[in-house]
Amino acid sequence: MDSRRDFLQKLGLSAIALPLIPLSGLASSVENFGERYDGPVLRVAIMGLGGYANRVAEAMQSCVRAKLVGVISGTPGKITTWQSKFNIPEKNCYNYENFDKIKDNADIDVVYVITPNALHHDQVIRVANAGKHVICEKPMALNAKEGKEMVDACKKNNVKLLVGYRMHFEPKTLEIIKMRKNGDFGKVMFFQGLCGFKIGDPSQWRLNKKLAGGGSLMDIGIYAVNGARYMVGEEPTWITAQETKTNPVVFKEGVDETIQFQMGFPSGAVASCLSTYNMNYLDKFFLTGEKGFAELQPSTGYGPIKGRTNKGELTHPHLTHQTVQMDEMAQIILEGKQPVVPVDGEEAVKDMKIMDAIYLAASTGKKINLKG
Template identity: 60%
Template sequence: MKTRRSFLQKASISALALSLPTIPMISYSKTQSDPLFNQDEKPLRVAIMGLGSYGTRVAQAMKDCKRAKLVGLVSGTPSKIESWKKEHNIEDKNCYNYENFDQIKDNPDIDAVYVITPNGLHKEHSIRAAKAGKHVICEKPMATTVADAAEMISVCDQMGVKLLIGYRMHFEANTLEVVRKRRAGEFGEIKFFQGLSGFIIGDPTQWRLDPVLSGGGAMMDIGIYSINGARYMIGSEPLWVTAQEVKTDPVKFKEGIDETIIFQMGFPNEVVASCLSTYSMNYLDKFYLNGTKGFAEMQPSTGYGPIEGRTHESPLDNPHVTHQTTQMDQMAAMILDGKEAEIPVDGREGLKDMRIIEAIFEAAKTGEKVALV
């Protein structure tokens, strides 16, 4: 069985913030002189909610973190709790199920909850964590509707806690290098972006093919990479979308589950993005950015392994660091120290992607261009 997780790990070779201001880059080198990784500073103490395949990946990556530490677990499967407790040396008092989870409000040893449950549960679980006074890190997509995403932001604001979305690519070194070059004008006037995101999904009974739990098909799962990527690569916000849907297997890809969507986004200054999101083709993990003075090409562009690519001048050759390790250390610095991410990862960033996704679904259904402003 191939899932998005295994695909991105093994076979990956293939996005609505405002124009991003130039701000100092956060260093990712783990040196004693780097204040981000000062061993005397307390770590962000994190509980993972949802102990599935991606939760496992995050937990393993956190073993190498300097500012973030896994200290708590939330799962509806007792056997997982037991095995994770042993592997990660988690105390009994920091373990919860979905029924008693709200008691985490009385636990001063947990600072944040990383929600890695199915998309359709993100709103409930994130709001419960926020109402318990814990900072929230939520996997993308942050919700299944714009309304739910907005409510999550509102509750976190009311409770005075951070809401961060698991945009791991926003901390990846080669990705940041391309964004930095674009901001510096090295590609000239940006004209075009292409994003290809897809793989062949396996088990037809999995939650990603359940409309209630997933909120959609390939677009929610993998197409969001091209949406988000277009935004940070181009550096502005889309004004409109058009889309066309193709469905070859209406049994596997039932109503509410998109199989393949080809979509276009129009940006200011007549910049166009042309993208593909699919559950029916492998080896699609590619970004291409074209400007009047040069280009950047990344393939793979969002996979778990090393991100590879080149510009018109040279290869992208920053050393690979496990994305989730970097992400969690940087998010710890954001929560504990007030650091700013070079590419936003807050709830409002996630809300922007949700608005685009809803517009793409509308455009695919109606055949009409849908305005975003």
């Protein structure tokens, strides 16, 4: 198992045979199945043509509001393959040296950056300076400072910056958030987030501090960081964390193997989370309150997500996450739609601040208080 994406892909294999449902809005996706859409379409160029980029591109073939029209890659062979596979014109193909020229290309609205973490900062800023909207895969940057610089650059250029939080559009996840807001669980007391798998190839970029910015926390633990916030519905006020490393040969200095972290929230709710590259079968969210509970397992894989609450099983149909994400993001960019859970750069910076604090807490053994 070479990466988180391989792991998540295996979790979602059972969903491959399910039909992709064209969306004209998440809330009414099932009711509007087959409905013709004649509105504006977001024209997308993907930067970085690796495994996850391929998954996004495949999913976008079922989008009604977003269309893949361009590519940016440092590998000419990949560009040629994508041109043939996805019918991409030569004029919409760029490399990492010349992609600033997209500012003169009126046929591209947004660039989706799907490259190693350390490259996001500079690439997003270059895209923003070219006057194009940006979608950036998570984690958005190596730290909160970089993230804020990216947000500021997009604001300066009057373009939107969104981050690939696909779970923010997932139906079972949104149902739990709705129930929590409606008070179905009563006062929230506790959240647990478990995210992990055994990583494969020790030479991959995810185990390179300079490219990844860390280890399991940056790659998959971010799901628990972000999930704690939207499941509890509050921002944490303190962080504690502990790191465990059993294989320093594979997990070198600055690349975390396993991190446990705890968070406290203003209401008194607490969270206990684990992020690891050394244990399989960890993909679970659990929320409990004074009146009920909610559980997702798997909670962040490519699907189908499985969930239940004290009121019974969640039975929402599976929708391919990346298809939903791109159609929803098209509405955010083109129509100003406000999602239930934000996916903008400011949302991502909040996660980066927490992750900065987790690393600090793990390295110092101290409880880190977060500023409001």
